Amino acid sequence: xxxxxxxxxxxxxxxxxxxxxxxxxxxxxxxxxxxxxxxxxxxxxxxxxxx
Amino acid sequence: xxxxxxxxxxxxxxxxxxxxxxxxxxxxxxxxxxxxxxxxxxxxxxxxxxxxxxxxxxxxxxxxxxxxxxxxxxxxxxxxxxxxxxxxxxxxxxxxxxxxxxxxxxxxxxxxxxxxxxxxxxxxxxxxxxxxxxxxxxxxxxxxxxxxxxxxxxxxxxxxxxxxxxxxxxxxxxxxxxxxxxx
Numbered sequence: 147x148x149x150x151x152x153x154x155x156x157x158x159x160x161x162x163x164x165x166x167x168x169x170x171x172x173x174x175x176x177x178x179x180x181x182x183x184x185x186x187x188x189x190x191x192x193x194x195x196x197x
Numbered sequence: 198x199x200x201x202x203x204x205x206x207x208x209x210x211x212x213x214x215x216x217x218x219x220x221x222x223x224x225x226x227x228x229x230x231x232x233x234x235x236x237x238x239x240x241x242x243x244x245x246x247x248x249x250x251x252x253x254x255x256x257x258x259x260x261x262x263x264x265x266x267x268x269x270x271x272x273x274x275x276x277x278x279x280x281x282x283x284x285x286x287x288x289x290x291x292x293x294x295x296x297x298x299x300x301x302x303x304x305x306x307x308x309x310x311x312x313x314x315x316x317x318x319x320x321x322x323x324x325x326x327x328x329x330x331x332x333x334x335x336x337x338x339x340x341x342x343x344x345x346x347x348x349x350x351x352x353x354x355x356x357x358x359x360x361x362x363x364x365x366x367x368x369x370x371x372x373x374x375x376x377x378x379x380x
Contacts, residue, residue: 148239148371152359155246159355162250162257163348174250178270181243185278188236 147187151180201326205260206340208321212268212314213252213347216245219310220354224361226303232295233365233375237282241307242358244275248314249351256344265322272314279308294374 158173199207223242226232234242251268258264282304286293293302301309364378365371 148236148243148362148366149359149368151243152355152362155243155250156352156355156359159250159253159348159351162254163345163352165257167254167258170254174247174267177243178247178274181240181247181274185237185240185274185281188240189281 147180147184151177151184154180201324202260205321205324205327206256208317209252209255209260210340210343210347212317213249213256215310216249216252216314217347217350217354219307220245220358223303224357226295226298227361230296232303233377234361235282235294235373235375236371237278237285238294238304239358239362239371240278241275241282241304244271244278244311245307246351246355246358247271247274248311253344253348253351256340256347260327262322262328265318268318269315269322272311272318276308276311276315279304279311283308 154173154177158170158177161167161173162170220242223234223238227234248268248271251264251266251271254264254267255261282294285291286302295303298306362371364380365375367380
Protein backbone atom coordinates (compact mmCIF):
# COMPACT_ATOMS: atom_id res chain seq x y z
CA UNK A 147 0.00 0.00 0.00
CA UNK A 148 2.82 2.43 0.92
CA UNK A 149 4.48 1.68 -2.39
CA UNK A 150 1.18 2.32 -4.20
CA UNK A 151 0.86 5.75 -2.53
CA UNK A 152 4.37 6.65 -3.75
CA UNK A 153 3.48 5.48 -7.28
CA UNK A 154 0.41 7.74 -7.40
CA UNK A 155 2.40 10.68 -6.01
CA UNK A 156 5.20 10.11 -8.52
CA UNK A 157 2.68 10.04 -11.37
CA UNK A 158 1.07 13.24 -10.04
CA UNK A 159 4.42 15.06 -10.01
CA UNK A 160 5.35 13.79 -13.49
CA UNK A 161 1.97 14.88 -14.93
CA UNK A 162 2.40 18.32 -13.33
CA UNK A 163 5.93 18.53 -14.74
CA UNK A 164 4.75 17.88 -18.29
CA UNK A 165 1.96 20.43 -17.89
CA UNK A 166 -1.07 18.15 -17.46
CA UNK A 167 -2.73 19.85 -14.53
CA UNK A 168 -6.03 17.95 -14.36
CA UNK A 169 -4.59 14.41 -14.11
CA UNK A 170 -2.02 15.72 -11.62
CA UNK A 171 -4.81 17.12 -9.42
CA UNK A 172 -6.80 13.88 -9.52
CA UNK A 173 -3.72 11.76 -8.76
CA UNK A 174 -2.87 14.05 -5.85
CA UNK A 175 -6.39 13.61 -4.42
CA UNK A 176 -6.14 9.81 -4.80
CA UNK A 177 -2.72 9.91 -3.09
CA UNK A 178 -4.05 11.86 -0.12
CA UNK A 179 -7.12 9.61 0.26
CA UNK A 180 -4.91 6.50 0.24
CA UNK A 181 -2.48 8.12 2.70
CA UNK A 182 -5.31 9.01 5.12
CA UNK A 183 -6.78 5.48 4.83
CA UNK A 184 -3.36 3.96 5.51
CA UNK A 185 -2.83 6.31 8.45
CA UNK A 186 -6.20 5.32 9.95
CA UNK A 187 -5.22 1.67 9.45
CA UNK A 188 -2.04 2.31 11.46
CA UNK A 189 -4.03 4.01 14.23
CA UNK A 190 -6.74 1.42 14.60
CA UNK A 191 -5.03 -1.93 13.90
CA UNK A 192 -2.30 -1.89 16.61
CA UNK A 193 -4.83 -0.82 19.25
CA UNK A 194 -7.61 -3.13 17.97
CA UNK A 195 -9.94 -0.14 17.83
CA UNK A 196 -13.29 -0.16 16.03
CA UNK A 197 -14.04 3.39 14.93
CA UNK B 198 12.15 46.48 -7.20
CA UNK B 199 10.75 43.01 -6.59
CA UNK B 200 7.01 42.58 -7.20
CA UNK B 201 4.84 40.77 -4.68
CA UNK B 202 4.55 37.80 -7.09
CA UNK B 203 8.32 37.45 -7.28
CA UNK B 204 8.65 37.64 -3.51
CA UNK B 205 5.98 34.95 -3.12
CA UNK B 206 7.72 32.72 -5.67
CA UNK B 207 11.03 33.14 -3.86
CA UNK B 208 9.26 32.15 -0.60
CA UNK B 209 7.75 29.10 -2.33
CA UNK B 210 11.21 28.09 -3.57
CA UNK B 211 12.69 28.55 -0.10
CA UNK B 212 9.98 26.36 1.43
CA UNK B 213 10.54 23.74 -1.27
CA UNK B 214 14.28 23.80 -0.55
CA UNK B 215 13.58 23.34 3.17
CA UNK B 216 11.36 20.30 2.54
CA UNK B 217 13.96 18.78 0.21
CA UNK B 218 16.67 19.33 2.81
CA UNK B 219 14.50 17.57 5.42
CA UNK B 220 13.93 14.59 3.14
CA UNK B 221 17.63 14.35 2.28
CA UNK B 222 18.40 14.48 6.02
CA UNK B 223 15.91 11.64 6.55
CA UNK B 224 17.87 9.61 3.98
CA UNK B 225 21.13 10.54 5.72
CA UNK B 226 19.78 9.15 9.01
CA UNK B 227 18.45 6.05 7.23
CA UNK B 228 21.58 5.17 5.27
CA UNK B 229 24.49 6.55 7.30
CA UNK B 230 23.13 6.14 10.85
CA UNK B 231 21.05 3.03 10.04
CA UNK B 232 17.81 4.50 11.43
CA UNK B 233 15.30 2.59 9.33
CA UNK B 234 11.92 4.32 8.86
CA UNK B 235 8.83 2.98 10.61
CA UNK B 236 5.42 3.01 8.80
CA UNK B 237 4.48 6.33 10.45
CA UNK B 238 7.88 7.81 9.48
CA UNK B 239 7.22 6.84 5.84
CA UNK B 240 3.76 8.44 6.04
CA UNK B 241 5.39 11.66 7.30
CA UNK B 242 7.72 11.60 4.28
CA UNK B 243 4.64 11.20 2.05
CA UNK B 244 3.08 14.21 3.79
CA UNK B 245 6.17 16.35 3.18
CA UNK B 246 6.27 15.26 -0.48
CA UNK B 247 2.56 16.13 -0.82
CA UNK B 248 3.37 19.58 0.60
CA UNK B 249 6.18 19.91 -1.92
CA UNK B 250 3.72 18.98 -4.67
CA UNK B 251 1.52 21.98 -3.79
CA UNK B 252 4.52 24.32 -4.01
CA UNK B 253 5.61 22.74 -7.32
CA UNK B 254 2.14 23.41 -8.73
CA UNK B 255 2.57 27.06 -7.71
CA UNK B 256 5.82 27.26 -9.66
CA UNK B 257 4.53 25.35 -12.69
CA UNK B 258 1.01 26.76 -13.13
CA UNK B 259 1.13 30.07 -11.26
CA UNK B 260 0.27 31.22 -7.74
CA UNK B 261 -3.25 30.08 -6.85
CA UNK B 262 -5.09 29.46 -3.56
CA UNK B 263 -5.84 25.87 -4.66
CA UNK B 264 -2.11 25.14 -4.92
CA UNK B 265 -1.47 26.59 -1.47
CA UNK B 266 -4.38 24.45 -0.21
CA UNK B 267 -2.65 21.32 -1.57
CA UNK B 268 0.51 22.24 0.33
CA UNK B 269 -1.52 22.93 3.47
CA UNK B 270 -3.32 19.57 3.30
CA UNK B 271 0.05 17.82 2.95
CA UNK B 272 1.49 19.70 5.93
CA UNK B 273 -1.64 19.08 8.00
CA UNK B 274 -1.43 15.36 7.22
CA UNK B 275 2.25 15.32 8.25
CA UNK B 276 1.45 17.05 11.53
CA UNK B 277 -1.32 14.54 12.36
CA UNK B 278 0.96 11.56 11.69
CA UNK B 279 3.81 13.13 13.68
CA UNK B 280 1.45 13.94 16.55
CA UNK B 281 0.22 10.36 16.53
CA UNK B 282 3.82 9.12 16.79
CA UNK B 283 4.59 11.60 19.60
CA UNK B 284 1.47 10.35 21.42
CA UNK B 285 2.74 6.76 21.14
CA UNK B 286 5.88 7.65 23.12
CA UNK B 287 4.70 10.53 25.29
CA UNK B 288 4.03 8.40 28.38
CA UNK B 289 7.26 7.89 30.38
CA UNK B 290 8.57 4.35 30.08
CA UNK B 291 6.97 3.64 26.70
CA UNK B 292 10.31 4.04 24.90
CA UNK B 293 11.17 6.07 21.84
CA UNK B 294 11.87 5.44 18.17
CA UNK B 295 15.37 6.29 16.97
CA UNK B 296 17.98 8.59 18.44
CA UNK B 297 17.24 12.22 19.38
CA UNK B 298 18.69 14.98 17.20
CA UNK B 299 19.43 18.30 18.94
CA UNK B 300 17.35 17.20 21.90
CA UNK B 301 14.24 16.02 20.05
CA UNK B 302 13.33 12.89 18.10
CA UNK B 303 12.79 13.06 14.36
CA UNK B 304 9.00 12.75 14.65
CA UNK B 305 8.95 15.74 17.06
CA UNK B 306 11.01 17.76 14.59
CA UNK B 307 8.65 16.63 11.85
CA UNK B 308 5.70 18.03 13.85
CA UNK B 309 7.54 21.33 14.46
CA UNK B 310 8.46 21.76 10.77
CA UNK B 311 4.97 20.85 9.53
CA UNK B 312 3.49 23.43 11.93
CA UNK B 313 5.95 26.08 10.68
CA UNK B 314 4.99 25.15 7.10
CA UNK B 315 1.28 25.53 7.92
CA UNK B 316 1.75 28.97 9.51
CA UNK B 317 4.08 30.33 6.79
CA UNK B 318 1.94 28.94 3.94
CA UNK B 319 -1.24 30.40 5.45
CA UNK B 320 0.39 33.83 5.68
CA UNK B 321 1.67 33.54 2.09
CA UNK B 322 -1.75 32.39 0.87
CA UNK B 323 -3.40 35.39 2.50
CA UNK B 324 -1.54 37.99 0.45
CA UNK B 325 -4.27 39.00 -2.03
CA UNK B 326 -2.09 41.10 -4.32
CA UNK B 327 -0.36 38.03 -5.75
CA UNK B 328 -3.66 36.97 -7.42
CA UNK B 329 -4.40 40.40 -8.95
CA UNK B 330 -3.74 41.58 -12.55
CA UNK B 331 -4.50 38.18 -14.02
CA UNK B 332 -2.78 34.96 -13.11
CA UNK B 333 0.68 34.41 -14.49
CA UNK B 334 0.82 30.97 -16.02
CA UNK B 335 3.74 29.49 -14.15
CA UNK B 336 7.32 30.62 -14.22
CA UNK B 337 9.09 32.26 -17.09
CA UNK B 338 12.55 33.42 -17.98
CA UNK B 339 15.28 32.87 -15.43
CA UNK B 340 13.21 30.91 -12.90
CA UNK B 341 11.93 28.37 -15.47
CA UNK B 342 15.04 26.21 -15.30
CA UNK B 343 14.88 26.38 -11.48
CA UNK B 344 11.34 24.96 -11.62
CA UNK B 345 12.62 22.03 -13.68
CA UNK B 346 15.44 21.47 -11.19
CA UNK B 347 12.91 21.39 -8.32
CA UNK B 348 10.70 18.94 -10.22
CA UNK B 349 13.71 16.70 -10.97
CA UNK B 350 14.78 16.66 -7.31
CA UNK B 351 11.25 15.83 -6.08
CA UNK B 352 10.95 13.02 -8.66
CA UNK B 353 14.34 11.71 -7.50
CA UNK B 354 13.23 11.86 -3.84
CA UNK B 355 9.97 10.00 -4.53
CA UNK B 356 11.76 7.36 -6.62
CA UNK B 357 14.46 6.82 -3.98
CA UNK B 358 11.79 6.57 -1.27
CA UNK B 359 10.01 3.94 -3.37
CA UNK B 360 13.23 1.91 -3.66
CA UNK B 361 13.86 2.30 0.07
CA UNK B 362 10.32 1.17 0.96
CA UNK B 363 10.57 -1.81 -1.39
CA UNK B 364 13.93 -2.84 0.10
CA UNK B 365 12.48 -2.49 3.59
CA UNK B 366 9.05 -4.08 3.19
CA UNK B 367 8.86 -5.66 -0.26
CA UNK B 368 5.27 -6.22 -1.39
CA UNK B 369 4.13 -6.77 2.23
CA UNK B 370 3.03 -4.37 4.98
CA UNK B 371 6.02 -2.60 6.54
CA UNK B 372 7.11 -3.88 9.97
CA UNK B 373 6.35 -1.64 12.98
CA UNK B 374 9.95 -1.72 14.16
CA UNK B 375 12.23 -2.49 11.20
CA UNK B 376 15.75 -3.68 11.99
CA UNK B 377 17.10 -4.55 8.54
CA UNK B 378 16.41 -4.37 4.82
CA UNK B 379 14.70 -7.52 3.54
CA UNK B 380 15.66 -7.13 -0.12
